Amino acid sequence: MLSRNRLATGTNVHKGPQLKTSGRIQSVRYQSLPYDRHRLSNEHRSGRGTSISFDFLNYALTNYIEPEHLALAVYYMFLFKITNGERDICIGMNTHTRYKDKLKSIIGLYESFIPLRCQLDRHGSFHELVEYVQEMATNCIKYSYFPLQHILAQHSDCPKPTFLDIFLDFITIEKKIMIGDSELCSIPLSIAINEDEDVNKFDFILTIQYDLNINQFSCIINASLDLFHQETINKISRQFHSILYDLFTSVNDKMKNK
Template sequence: MGDEEWKRLNITKGRTSYSQERIWLDEPIRSTYTAKDENLYDYNYVKVYQIEDGFLSINRFRQSIENVIKRNEIFQTELDYSLDEHGIEQIIKKSNKLNDSFEITKVDVFDQDKINEIIYSEQITKHFDLNKGEIFRCHLLKQSNKDKNRLIKNDFILLIFHHSAIDNYSRFLFLKQLTSEYQNEKINLEENENQLRFIDYSYYERQLDLTKCEEFWQELFSDYSFKQRINLPYDNKLIFISSGSIYSFQIDKSLTRQIFRYKKKQNINFFRLFLSTFYCYLFKITQDTDFSVLGVTPNRYKSQLTNIIGPFENFIVYRHNLDPHQSFNQFIQTIDEFCTNIKENSFYPYQNLIAYARKFGSNQTPFSQVSLRVDIIDDQWNLDPENNLLLNEINLTNHREFKRETKLCPVDLTLNVKINLEKQTIQFYFEYANKLFDEKTIDTFADRFKKILEHLFDIQSNFDLDEEPIYKLSIILPYEESLINDLKVNDRPELTYR
């Protein structure tokens, strides 16, 4: 990769990054599905906040957003195919006005159905157009017209992004910059003028030598059968792509504390911890050992990229052949080393790996069965501490009132883990293809996953993490244990008394 510093370039036009290219090429494919069903949505990410305390100045907030957009040219970038470049091109069109992308709606904020309807309409919005650089919206929901320039307690802020402009970490950066702007913090303009932009990164990324990286991935999959499928217990016939549902579940506080303690003791990050656990879980429910789990990497492999807003994320395939005779602690060390090797080669474009898989007769989506996503979250936004302006995030993924069954679901089964470090909480949810799995099956999946967490981490568990092999882990549920015990009793030979 090299440690040389990348310089800011005086360009407003150039090839897209690999991630932009992947999104641009993927969107029309998914559009063939959303066109058949106007209720299906994809690629719109909505962050929903509700004011807990204080009040918000609408004019000041709008100006703050415009300043953030002005500072980050990714929000002023058009994507289109260039005949001259024989590829997808990005063009910066200077504009820092929100115009029609800033909307205010008067609504009864306690009308749950109406709020749900508005949020859903933003998730399927047709306002976005990549070819015109229209990739961000802000929608305010206020309960009163008495003060047109204020949002007050219980009012909502909806920030809507297209994935071509932003990734998970970038959303954190967006809120950080927006907070600074709203609090009128002074920005070092000279520093901003010299800061690397996303279009600069895209140029340098295209110059990277991928030879060694390609060799790593081809070696990882050298003995892999791309036509093989994990033996997941599907309820229905396989189809190419499905709508998706979300099933959230919780674990108790005691178990959560033990997971945090184990993570600290092993000095391993949460993604690697839950990847190890997920491998064990998949082994127990399928009896397979060779798994390709799709994951996401931040892909910010240079310190210069830390503060740039843009779609850096890359998909990574964590292919590992599990040894069920290892102890869990041995397995954790194996996965830690494995992930370190993956990280060093994580900038290899996902579309290149897909192309490689298709050379061997793979289907259109060779890594579409299982995936894992682990995110660090903060469910409160302290926008203006001086005026006690505090907002709570409405987490749509586990909010019972905002249940979704119409999102495109290109991966059959995804385990999502959301971790709040400050509050030391962990939230889980499965996102699943609802044409492949019945909800009852996913409910059982969740119970079995909780069971394996208890077996591994619960303080009352007698499973020896240093000595006992992985294959001895249990996902048998209490009612199944009762049935097994009943069968054992009934199978006993009758005793003969004399």
């Protein structure tokens, strides 16, 4: 969901992040997921989607890895696999929090998203990928206060970047926030309309929920039925589960042998 915040006026305060983000957007190539169908640039989106969800074991944070960065690294590895080795991958990711606490009082608390581009080393280890993602994401989040839709509006003659339809939604679940008898909850990026279908605004989303109360990750894959068959998403979800199992079993075994 794009942010709706108001920014303080100024002369060149946003020039740096504009140029950095704009240049990153314009140089990104089209990423081809294993779609069953293709949508024309002017074709109407039906909004129909499908969702696959499952849980996986907690990752031992002995290497002081932020859970959000770990999730991002896993997602890049997953996309690398299902795109037949695409090394230059750019996705959209939500930014529920601000880079610096002092900015909250200036800009307010809002939810926006930023493009995150990763150029993978096919011969590198997963730990090296995590370290690279940590540095890349930390640098990019510094400019998250400048809404992406403002940058895109300055290039209205260009079509919407396709990578913005591939998304990572990372949600941290803390203690319940109650207002009277009502619980305050965030609005999901997709809404279930029956057992097999969602109302979906993206082509492909991985939602990772990190529950601090029980220290557990939960994953949900949402995909557009305009582009994928239900059977294809079932297959992709099994691939994701297999990657997670192989990856974290290997990591846990190495940690036990230290």
